[in-house]
Amino acid sequence: MKFVDEFRDAELGRVVAGEIVAAVEPGRHYKVMEVCGGHTHSIYKYGVDDLLPSNVELVHGPGCPVCVIPMGRVDDGIALAHEPGVIFTCFGDMLRVPGSSQTLLDAKADGADVRIVYSPLDALRIAKQNPEREVVFFAIGFETTAPSTALTLRRARAESVGNFSVMCSHVTIVPPLRALLESPDLRLDGFIGPGHVATVVGARPFQFLPDQYGKPVVISGFEPLDILQSVLMVLRQLGAGRATVENQYARVVPWEGNLRALEIMAEVFALRPHFEWRGLGFISQSALRISDAYAEWDAEERFSVPGVRVADPKACQCGEVLKGVIKPWECKVFGTACTPERPIGTCMVSPEGACAAYYNYGRFAREREVA
Template sequence: MKYITEYRNKNLSKKIADKTNDYLKDYKGKISLMEVCGTHTHSIFHSGIMSLLSDKIEHLSGPGCPVCVTPNEYIDTAIAYSRLPEVIITTFGDMIKVPGSSSSLEKEKANGAKVKIVYSPLESLEIARKNPGKKVVFLGVGFETTAPLVASTILRANEEKLKNFFVLSGHKLIPPAMQSLLESGEIKIDGFICPGHVSAIIGETPYQPIVDKYGIPSVIIGFEPIDLLEGIEMLVRQIVEKDKSKVENQYKRVVRREGNKKALSLMNKVFDIKDSPWRGLGLLPKSGLYIKKAYSEFDAEKKINVKVEKTKTHPQCICGQVLCGTKKPFECTLFSKICTPESPIGPCMVSSEGTCAAYYKFKKQ
């Protein structure tokens, strides 16, 4: 297919969905498919494809929203930096509304803090050049998709010998989170809808050890309705036919088996992989990207001291369980009554990839 409209073709959608439902005709019980990535959750709701598919397919949302899995400690640290008069915070838009323990960057900005929304980390360099008397701290939140761009920004700052640009690195890796969900045994997952964007960087192979160890079919899937339906059909076929579980790639027009070697090498050049804390999942081994010693002059945590308040989370917010797929947003007592996109209590209601935001927008109750 060549044009985007072809990926939204209603007749073809129906045909693929019918084929998937046929596989399930004699299947006993339900199958649970986890969309690892929040963008898939939004695409599934937005496209309405669930109405075409058998109700034997249950969709679970996973931990693939970077803002949502960023723990309060990180947000509180960013807020503490924003309170320093010499600091300018630069960040992607989603982060600004996320509540920390007692404030948010949005509230700090209203109180006079210098918080600027950027669309690329490279914009932070321009802000740093224009403000030599200030320290510009970019909030590096994201998965493998974002990390290479942040790495190249750090390399550029290094080339220019910029002395007032820093990154607070909260980057995380997706495969360790998938592994952790299976390891916990708290949730039944029959198949993974693997994230298309992340896979464009890491390729197919990082999922293989998970499939080998846990025998869970995993398919890399794109974001258009035909992508989703084709990918779900591939997953259901593997599950029903009890094939040897494997990694399949529905999104071949974007994702190469070996991933994006250039982006991976940038990432490896600038970041070390270390244990990292995730909201809902706890401290996961080898799941975070931290700035290497060679580039530590750009590491905000190493170069700018700040006192961070004691972290606390809202006692009724169940974001952690929503991110693990063990609870649905409408099981939260605050959902849509007190917690809304206009007045979010937890990060899952803030981000454009957040599960609570998706359920709120598409009224899935």
């Protein structure tokens, strides 16, 4: 694509890749987790891992907000979408995520009015255009999308839009990281920190990674060169025996984050005592609900949401894949019962989920290792 700026320059990429080769100790295997789904997407899109030496492995983390929504929650959303008179709005990514028996795309085929929006504000606009209908927005995402939802709810209140409500499934990034680090079988050397989340929450919340667990973390931008540079910075910390929070994405991420966004989020949201993550189980204080002040716009208050709980499929080992304990192909159902056409677990849902990526790319990754 004739769309290349300095952060997509292949020449510069090769230079940094060379520095990475120089920074690794031969014989040592490195596992670095990129936390954010956006990074996973860039790595996949640009073939970034193709430029890394074979002993530097990128492990795809839990930061794909679509993939971590548990089945029961999807079922709840589908139930809402089927309520008479409801226009159910969500991001395009959610449409194909499997619930226990349907996806939202199937619900649409069954007659539910499901619409894709690019921003929660678009959902609010649909509500204003259809005053006789109830418009529900299925809010998902980490601290990157939560401010959008918060601003939209403030607007809904300011403009007294009575037929709009939000089914809030926003999650926070730090608790699942902590849960990962607490697990005894974890094998990760360092982290690539989520640049967009950090734009909102700042770099400080990631301080616990080096302080309490001795793991280096580098907050990274999303262009391929950003990611390569961040990998290099993690490797250099490891080489020097250091562990700190470094900010590779300083051109965007201020150390303290966006204070106004945090204030508004504190006003509109409250912490849930616990929330279920697909593949990771219940994690306490890891998700947001709508605060009492905004209860009027809370879809879970307005409708009777079934509150479905569906256990993750037994055979699915997404949790272990996410922790880097097993490789996708070591999962019992990988490639047989669980495929990109009929995914069972979260890692197979989006094309750059760890399992879907391996399903498509595995053979080449392996050839590269052998070569």
